[in-house]
Amino acid sequence: MKAEPLNPEARTRALDEFAGTVEGEPLDVLVVGGGVVGAAAAFDAATRGLRVGLVEAQDLGQGTSSRSSKLVHGGLRYLQMMDFKLVSEALRERDLLLKRTAPHLVRSLPFVFPFKTPLVDRAFIGSGVSLYDAMSVRPGEKRAVPFHKHLSRSRLRRRFAGLDHDTFVGALEYFDAQVDDARLVMTLARSAQSLGAAVATRTAVESYVHDDAAAVGADTGEAPVVGARLRDLETGRSLEVRAKETIIAAGVWTEQQQDAAEADAGLKVLASKGIHITVPKDRIAAEDHVGVISQTEKSVLFLIPQEDCWAIGTTDTAWHENVDVPAPNSSDIDYVLEHANAILQTDLTREDIIGTWAGLRPLLQPEEKGDGGGSAKVSREHTVKRLAPGLTAVAGGKLTTYRVMAEDAVDFAAQDRFSHRQSLTEVMPLLGGQGYGEWSGRAEEVAAERGLDVERVRRLLRRYGSLLGEVLAPAEEQPDLLEPLEHAPGYLRAEIRYAAEQEGAVHLEDLLERRTRIVHEVRDRGLGVMDEVIALVAGPLGWDEERQEHERRSWTSRVEALLAAEASDSDAEAAALLADTIPATRVTWGSWGASEPTGRAD
The missing domain is CATH 3.30.9.10 (D-Amino Acid Oxidase, subunit A, domain 2)
Incomplete structure (x- = not known):
């Protein structure tokens, strides 16, 4: 598996591929939701040789999958x-x-x-x-x-x-x-893409496409789901994608997606x-x-x-x-x-x-609510459910069991069409995993070659594995990329550049919250490092001065809202403070050159 760049060009190609399925050959599997289970389902389906698409309304792992305890464990309390x-x-x-x-x-x-x-x-x-x-x-x-x-x-x-x-x-x-949960999700998505999957973040499902004509002869009378209507939240572009099977892996957004699909029954998620x-x-x-x-x-x-x-x-x-x-x-x-x-x-x-x-x-949510409806007693085991012909949903579980959930979901969705295709996720390492042992054994040698301390190299290996050579390669022509960020010295400048060029970052928020953990690791929540990061990614991401200023304002307003929420008296107040940083429509510039947005772009 050769690592392919997840960058703005790859995102555009994915959307174009989706649009082409309306008149051309449909995808085998469309996965809705770019959290750990959705990214893993895309990777699982791709290991089976299926033609796969993955769409996520926000950034990879932006919801629950970047906000866990970051533990991979059996769970003593269970x-x-x-x-x-x-x-x-x-x-x-x-x-x-x-x-x-x-x-x-x-x-x-x-x-x-x-x-x-x-x-x-x-x-x-x-x-x-x-x-x-x-x-x-x-x-x-x-x-x-x-x-x-x-x-x-x-x-x-x-x-x-x-x-x-x-x-x-x-x-x-x-x-x-x-584990760094956000990095795990991103690596799963990149691994899927490197096996041929088309991945598009900041792309929302607005509704699902039903084949009403096929319902006439069906035993159940249900119209099969044959795709989805999408909206690119960066440009406002609307398009359709067709797929033989669609899997909803949307976590706490599961019921919203089931409503969008007009499903008569579905999973209840608390x-x-x-x-x-x-x-x-x-x-x-x-x-x-x-x-x-x-x-x-x-x-x-x-x-x-x-x-x-x-x-x-x-x-x-x-x-x-x-x-x-x-x-x-x-x-x-x-x-x-x-x-x-x-x-x-x-x-x-x-x-x-x-x-x-x-x-x-x-x-x-159990069939019968537990003691007082409290969430602490609800089971963490996952369930896969057929919502309609061509449409499957998966929910529940925990971060550690993401691979099993993904395999079960793809098995369930593919049982009628692709039952002969077996999952390889139990034996196939994710990007950066193959060859990791050799790189780890050479940590001191790599440190000496690059002029870095050994502990820095070991830390980098825990983030990139055998992809570390890709991360450091640009420093051969631009040595200052090996310098740490001035206000977040736990990260090299090269890591920020790599995140923009290879790891699917679209906004400053993606870089400071998920490609790195700067927002949780420095006292000013990343405000001090903001300008240095913007300068590093403006070229690879095509940000002009207007866009750069927009990203500064967006991040500053987000930090202010986070700090205000931490001092608030209730969930309702905290949610309202953060909601104010998200505009009613997240469409921004239209190819980054149209009208100014009224709020955050992401």
Whole structure:
């Protein structure tokens, strides 16, 4: 699989290919939704040799799939719920990602689970983690992560000095894994494109095309879905695309898409909000690369080491506002701070927070609502449903099991037409995965060749894998690309250029929130680095002075809204603040040269 650039030209070609299906040959599979499941479904279908299209109304992973805890894990708390099938499936997928399909993106991560009583807690927690470890054993296969171990009080103090050691008498340490979720989604989409899929972001489905004539002779009398009507949100262009099978993988937007398809029945999805905060790395003392897990009365608290900060979360509350604009409010942040401070030696305050994010988990609504309709008790297992001939929807699940969800969705959609085409996603590495071991072994050599420190190269390898050569190649003619960004030194200038030329970034927001994590890692949320980033991408993305100024205004207004939302008193207020940054129509310049938009372009 040779990496193909995902850039403005590729996006235009994808839209033209879609338009050509009306008079020409239809796509085999159209996937609606560019989150982790949609991107994975496109990749899955492409590995089967099918002709595939993927459309996403925003950026790749912009919804839930870039707003998770960024963990690849079985889910210890699901053992308490007796959901052994989900845990077993997730542990298998975790190990597959670590060992074969995405070893460059997924990294093992030890967690300490501290306890207060030396006998009862150690026995209770130990038995659960022992079962967790046992469920990940594969006969004849080497383990992807080590077995758990017990830590004494003194060893816990050395391992994680920042914990309140007057409260905890010991801990159990076990392993799971972490991932940059947005980068995983983008890599899945690029992998699909490199196998021939046509990928178009900022492209909304306005309605679905039904073949009414075919309904006359059908046993059910239902008109098959044979495509969709699309709108390019960058230029305002309207077009149709035809496909033999269409898969809706829209997460919390599932019911909106089912309504657009005029489906008589479908999946019911409940949106549950989870928030995280980030604080500087030096605010919590610990040995390098170890996290903490602790149970709260409502959810699970994670302290997760990132490259340059700690991520702390999460919450689990029902969301009843516009699903386009989830945001943490003041009480959410207070909740996370309160529970973090209950286990830390030194209290964190609002002044320590350098970033926040909120995501909406797409939980399947049960047939009969649970206790009070609360979202925390809804199952995370996924479901695939046939909505109409030619139209399938998939929802539920969790980030870790995205590959299984995608395979099930494509299997289900393809069962009548393409049942002989088998998925290869269990054995085919994503872009950057093949050859990663060799590159990783040469980290010191690469560092010496490029004049970079070894830890910088290892960090780059965890983002790009064997594609690192592509990222650094332009620096041979432009050496300043190897310099770090002035106000976000965790990233090289070359990474920003690469994101614009190869990774599908369309707006400044894409670069600062998803191709990088600058918005969560620097205190000014990226305002200081904004001009440097714009200067790097203006050429590759064709931004004139007017467009550059528009991107500055858009990002500034977004940061202001995010900060205001964090101080707000309710979900409704937080959502309203962010909604004000999104215009009624997101069409911008029309080939970047027509009328000025009234608000954000994205």
